[in-house]
Amino acid sequence: MKSFVRISALLWANILVAYAVFVLQNYLTDVWKLSFTHAAGIINIYGGVSFVLPVFFLILVDAFVGHFQMLVFSSVAYSLGIGFISMSTPTVLGNSCKLYEPKCIDHTKKVLFYTGLAFLAVGVAGHLVSVQPFLKEQKDKPDEKLGSGSTYQTAAFIVVVLVPVVGVFALPYIKPWSIRFGIPAICTVVTTLLFLTGSCKYKKAKPQGSPLTNVCRVFVAAACKTCEPIPLDADKLYKKDGRELQRFYSTRVLRFLEKAAVMIPGESKEQQEKNRWRLCSIEEVEEAKITVRMVPMWLTFIICGIVSSFGNTYFVEQAKKMNRKIGKWNVPIQIFLMLFNLSKSFFKCYYDKMADRFLPGFKKYAPPTGIAMAMIFSIMCCITAARIEMRRLDVITRHNLLDKPDENIPMSVYWLLFQFFLLAGLDSFFEKSVSEFFKDQAPQSMTNYLEIFSKGVSGLGFMCNVLSVHVVGKISEKGGKPNWFQHTLNRSRLDRYYWVLAGLSAVNLVVYILVAFSYRYKKLEPNNGERTDAEASVLAKSSGPNAGSEYCCCCG
DSSP states (O other), X not given: OOHHHHHXXXXXXXXXXXXXXXXXXXXXXXXXXXXXXXXXXHHHHHHHHHXXXXXXXXXXXXXXXXXHHXXXXXXXXXXXXXXXXXXXXXXXXXXXXXXXXXXXXXXXXXXXXXXXXXXXXXXXXXXHHHHHHHHHHHHTSTTOOTTOHHHHHHHHHIIIIIHHHHHHHTGGGOOOHHHHXXXXXXXXXXXXXXXXXXXXXXXXXXXXXXXXXXXXXXXXXXXXXXXXXXXXXXXXXXXXXXXXXXTTOOOOSSGGGGGGGBOOTTSOHHHHHHOTTTOOOHHHHHHHHHHHHTHHHHHTHHHHHHHHTTTTTHHHHHHTTEEOEETTEEOOTTHHHHHXXXXXXXXXXXXXXXXXXXXXXXGGGHHHHHHHHHHHHHHHHHHHHHHHHHHHHHHHHHTTOTTOTTSOEEEEGGGGHHHHHHHHHHHHHHHHHHHHHHHHHSOGGGHHHHHHHHHHHHHHHHHHHHXXXXXXXXXXXXXXXXXXXXXXXXXXXXXXXXXXXXXXXXHHHHHHHHHHXXXXXXXXXXXTTOOOOHHHHHHHGGGSTTOOOOOOSSOO
């Protein structure tokens, strides 16, 4: 069996897990009887950690362990995570109480659940870092043709069609939560063992060191030379191998970092080169500058992360008791995850076409414009969600369902399609634009890191959602008024929270525009941004915490 199939099998199981975890909000509110904000907080912390951990894992991979070891570690963590969550359900591990009620969730069950969620976050993060690079490593093997012929078509069919169909039309109809979580757990164990059977056949690249170390070296070297003056003649700064300076020496900001490349008089060049933490090349200084200059832009991504966190928390909670019937068929909630991923594919397919049509001759401005579009989608998503929630509350009030959270609401769930569609626009434009931006503007050695950093900042937004709910709730109850976030969604005013986020997103867009206009863009090199390894990317995109069918069927 080819290495490609073994690695892609990991993704098949990951997608199945994603569809099982998508309704974790319902499990926590229905079985544990948590408030909807408490349940959403747990899920958002998990999602945020899944995006933040890759920053540290990427350093670990590049400096010490390599992608194969990271995949082994994360795949085992993935299996343990969903396995522990399955075992944390009331009917498993010999508990005398077999009901899906809070009284059957003892301390051991809670420890298993939270431990499983932590392991699952580690597994997701490790796969996010290593699946795509490891696939590319196997492509370079002489006897391995990644994604060629029927092998790639079959794998793509399973990722795009078969597994999501199982996740949408099979798993939801399994009533016991232990089995609903247990089936993906078994699949992850099987695919992990399948992956390990090829251990002796994989091509394993050795760690080459982390370019982030160079950034740290620049700050240390500059700090050690605080009293050294910056030479007026740029040629006196240290360069690697006598390279031409013009290509790198392009910025005149953050000049104090240039002290890291200052040669100390009285010491030989050979002696100074031996201490890499006291002398850096001007090329390394420029890479550090690029990283620092992107910090203001990264900070504007936090609000996008807050809005992105709605998809598998508040939106799922809204959908839970709404009318999901089409004729006599009660459509599973997981259908929204499938439609969400299809919508993301639609937006990603036409990103390049829209850039070519509306920004001809200004290719370098396409990614920042795309990020601005993502923020506009964020505003529209919040406004739409607020209006639909107001409509839902109006229906609840007219039918006297405020204190009946377990009663079905006579309002079609398909009203939520609008906000899911706009959320897909936010996520797809953000992911695509950020990836293109760093490909164009960052040094090749730093591209992966800066993209992972952006996802990490978005992950901070997931966790900031917990803080924002707490702060907004405390402010809302001033003057003796009821808190906007009650135990149940029916008694809460989630629509007002959506309006607050719409306002914050609008302010965030203005701040981003100011930052984007002040950013100094470099000229694109010929053929910069050409796509390679598309087939590996199609599969690897399915390894995130919201993994699903992200296959672009309309790209030519």
